[in-house]
Every structure is written in structure tokens, then in C-alpha cells.
Amino acid sequence: MEYSELGRQVAQLRKEKAWSQQQLADYAAISRPTLSAFENGRSGEIGLRKLLVILDLLGLSIKLVEKRSRPTLEDLLDEQ
Template sequence: MNLAQIGGEIHNKRIQAGLAQEQLAKFAGLSRVTINQLENGTLADLGYTKLKAVMDILGLDMETVKPSGLKSALTVAARSISTSYRDVITPDMLSTMLRSGIVPVQFQPHLMALLDETPLQVVVKAVAESATPDVPAKKIMKHLSLWANQWKVCRKVW
């Protein structure tokens, strides 16, 4: 598979995940122009580390198949953001909050942990798992961005 073919797969996964090119670029530490050129097949070269960063965010490996191991990102995310708190968020609760954009006050610290501390590939996959035809991943990503701005989270990618 060549870089142009990989770029096409990255484009498809980015759209499926509801990410804008600029968001993916921030998550991977690259410029939006680089992501655009990668997706359009006009990028002449991109180092392994940079390409791997993009693909890891989207849950792809170098063969553009989902790597084994992360079966349910919602389960992993819900468990990890509930670790430090008495109130536990279930995967279904997390999915509902992501889709609705509504977070009960007692769960705001949990969602702040999701935005600040959860690995981005887990967040992106949890968004994709939560998306429905009525609430696409792009809308869920807007919820995350809105919360990040509202709660002034430390991770600057939002």
C-alpha cells in the first residue's frame, strides 16, 4: 500500500470518526495542510513516526486494519474515567452523554478526565462507537470541543 492509498483510508476513518482535518492534525501534532495533502495523495513523503501518530489516533495500523486489543473503547473510557470517583459511569451512560451533549453536574469531573487524560485513540473510538445516524460522530466531537472550552481543560487539542 502506498502513501496515497493510506491517505484515502485515513480520510475515510477521519470522516467516520467525525473529526475535522484540523482536529486530527492537532491530535497528531501535525499541520492541517499536512493532513490535507496526505488525504489528497499529494504529500510526497511523511516519516514513519508522523504517519503512525495519525494512524494511531484513528485506530489504524500500517495495514489499515483495526489493531486487536481495543474491543470496546466506551468500556475502556468509562472504566478509566470512573477510577478516581465514587459515582461510576457505565459505557451506556457515557454514550448517552456523548450523544446528547448533556452531562449531569456530578459527572463533569469524569468527562473532564476523558478530555484531559484519556488517550486520544480511545476517545476517537468511543465517539465512533457512540455515533448513530441521528447523532453523527461529528456532532459528538462538537460536544467534546464545547465541554473542553466550557470547563477550560488542560489538553489544548480541543
């Protein structure tokens, strides 16, 4: 997954929870402009700890999976 796609997904989940950027930024102890830049793919790294806090607030976690050189059929179907 691209970093910018992760930001877009965070924005979508935040909106589904009816949270403003300011609310999520306050909960995650980051600035609203930093969150906005992350959601819009304009920021550099926000840091792993901050990312983990944001994901936790949204009810998500990171799962490590083995990288494959070619996608499997299951991978391709999951993308749909």
C-alpha cells in the same frame, strides 16, 4: 498498498469519527495543510513517526507481511 491509497483511507476513517482535518492534525501535531496533502495524495513523505501517530489515533496499526510475487486467492478476495 500505494501511499495515496493510505491517505484516502485515513481521510475516510477520520470522517467516520466525525473529526475535522484540523482536529486530527492537532491531535497528531502536524499542520492541517500537511494532513490535507497526505489525504489527497499530494504530499511527499510525512514521516513514519507521524504516520504511526495518525494511525494510532484512528485505532489502526501497521502489520508487516511477506511480499509475494503473485497474489494468492485470499489476497484477491480481501481486496473486494
